[in-house]
Amino acid sequence: MTTAVTRRAGLLGALSLPAVARAQGPVTLRVAQYKAGDALLLRLAGLADTPYRVEWSEFGSGNLMLEAANAGALDLAYGSEVPPTFAAVSGARVRLVAVIRGDVNEQVVLVPQGSAIRDVAGLRGKRVGYVRATTTHYYLSRMLAEAGLSLADVQLVNLTPSDGQAAFRAGALDAWAIYGYSVPVARQGGARVLRTAEGILSGNYPYFIRAGLAEEPARAEAARDLLDRLRRALPFIAERPAEYAAAQAAALNVPEATIRALLDNVSQPRSLVAVDDAAIASHQAVADEFARIGVIPRRVEVAPLWDRGFARLGGAA
Numbered sequence: 001m002t003t004a005v006t007r008r009a010g011l012l013g014a015l016s017l018p019a020v021a022r023a024q025g026p027v028t029l030r031v032a033q034y035k036a037g038d039a040l041l042l043r044l045a046g047l048a049d050t051p052y053r054v055e056w057s058e059f060g061s062g063n064l065m066l067e068a069a070n071a072g073a074l075d076l077a078y079g080s081e082v083p084p085t086f087a088a089v090s091g092a093r094v095r096l097v098a099v100i101r102g103d104v105n106e107q108v109v110l111v112p113q114g115s116a117i118r119d120v121a122g123l124r125g126k127r128v129g130y131v132r133a134t135t136t137h138y139y140l141s142r143m144l145a146e147a148g149l150s151l152a153d154v155q156l157v158n159l160t161p162s163d164g165q166a167a168f169r170a171g172a173l174d175a176w177a178i179y180g181y182s183v184p185v186a187r188q189g190g191a192r193v194l195r196t197a198e199g200i201l202s203g204n205y206p207y208f209i210r211a212g213l214a215e216e217p218a219r220a221e222a223a224r225d226l227l228d229r230l231r232r233a234l235p236f237i238a239e240r241p242a243e244y245a246a247a248q249a250a251a252l253n254v255p256e257a258t259i260r261a262l263l264d265n266v267s268q269p270r271s272l273v274a275v276d277d278a279a280i281a282s283h284q285a286v287a288d289e290f291a292r293i294g295v296i297p298r299r300v301e302v303a304p305l306w307d308r309g310f311a312r313l314g315g316a317a
Contacts, residue, residue, distance in 0.1 A: 108194070
């Protein structure tokens with residue numbers, strides 16, 4: 001099923017982004033992205049004219065990207081630290097080769113307008129929406145632990161972001177752990193941020209390659225080049241936020257003001273950097289917490305998944 005979705009998404013990506021898809025060369029690099037993601041950014045930044053062909057596929061989650069890479073259907077993709085945590089348990093054949101450092105202010109616990117809940121301790125016994133086995137699961141567990149509570153002390157409601165939004169609007173949730181565009185949309189409706197994930201989430205999103213890519217010289221060089229192009233393109237977001245927001249709004253059919261609300265409130269500018277000790281330690285902390293609360297069956301060491309030598313990112317540290 002994942003392969004079929006990938007093929008359809010790759011076709012849609014090629015049709016909607018001809019400037020990238022038409023780039024000709026002896027190598028085709030199969031790359032995953034979220035909707036209105038990296039291909040759009042490269043085009044806006046003037047870096048889409050690659051000397052190799054890029055076959056873009058759209059995915060809705062890092063978990064699906066990792067499954068496709070493990071199956072050999074993708075060369076390069078990225079997601080949060082959570083999918084590689086499951087990869088460490090299952091023995092998935094991927095390597096983590098670079099890190100996007102991104103925003104954590106978009107990862108929050110919300111309460112409805114007029115809620116009497118004033119801190120995380122006030123969530124005891126309340127109905128809390130979240131998305132299981134995602135960053136929301138991780139930071140909600142950590143927030144509760146810091147308040148002397150556990151996940152067992154609240155009424156957990158596992159919902160997709162769209163279902164969570166409907167439940168939150170209908171008053172079926174006392175709080176909602178959520179991320180992305182759902183946050184400014186809910187805030188425009190009167191929701192209040194109880195707490196952001198600042199201080200809990202690192203904001204790291206690892207880039208990973210399929211196993212064996214490093215042994216294919218031409219394709220490996222293409223992947224290295226694309227990573228460096230993305231590194232150089234990312235400052236465009238902070239330097240020209242109005243242009244970026246307008247392009248994303250058109251591609252996503254989301255109000256431009258919603259996108260600007262996120263861009264104007266980031267915890268750190270988005271950047272692409274090389275693997276370092278801090279990135280591996282951050283990933284290990286996520287894996288350890290998921291082992292502690294039983295999301296994964298045992299503790300795992302994540303360091304063997306990481307490759308410090310693959311990417312060359314213009315001297316990024």
